[in-house]
Amino acid sequence: MPIKVQLAVDMTCQSCVDDVTRVLASVPGVSKVDITLADKLVVVEGTARPSAVLNAVKESGRAAVVRGTGSSIGGNIGAAVCILEECIGGATRGLVRFVQVDETTCFVDVTASGIGEGAHGVAIHECGDLSQVPGSCGRRWSHGELGELVVSGGQGDLAFETDQFKVWEIIGRSVVVGGAGGSSGGPTAGPLAGVVARSAGLFENDKQVCACSGNSLWTEQRLVDQGHRL
Known part of the structure; x- marks a missing residue:
């Protein structure tokens, strides 16, 4: 089924537009770019x-x-976000974005930094209690294995689609990176964790600057990459 994907891209001139257009034209399955x-x-x-x-x-x-994403004939189905923080100290180390593409497919985008080189297990846990991570988060949710986040050069990202769960099934649960069964080595104080919360979907939020911090979307992402709290 054809879908729409909306991205915020840091562009400053027509040359940027031309470059992005050219890059996307080479992606199989792309039929239109606005x-x-x-x-x-x-x-x-x-x-x-x-x-x-x-x-x-x-x-x-x-x-x-x-x-956000959505079908070409419909609107937003669902979206959520999870801010990953250190369990001790509370420094922000990453973000997880969930966007429901259609009734069966969810897009997942994980970014993190400052958690040591190598692979780190990422999983959704049953509960959203972050008081004693990872134990207070409950068991790993039956459909919550998100794979491994590979960190290289201080940064790691993981983006994929899954049919194992839908956005509305994970609201209020937690995401743990480097918990039991996964690596939690490196400079962080224990595993990272956050609670999944609803967020704006396709065409529901066109902000470029956060009202809370005054930072642009791209500055916020860089601050997260550097381990600052949002």
């Missing part, structure tokens, strides 16, 4: 996976964030 330079928004239509679209833009050297 770019609004003034709003720094890119809307892609077709059958391409959101992860493929996001990775293509990132590989062009531009910061990008998936703002």
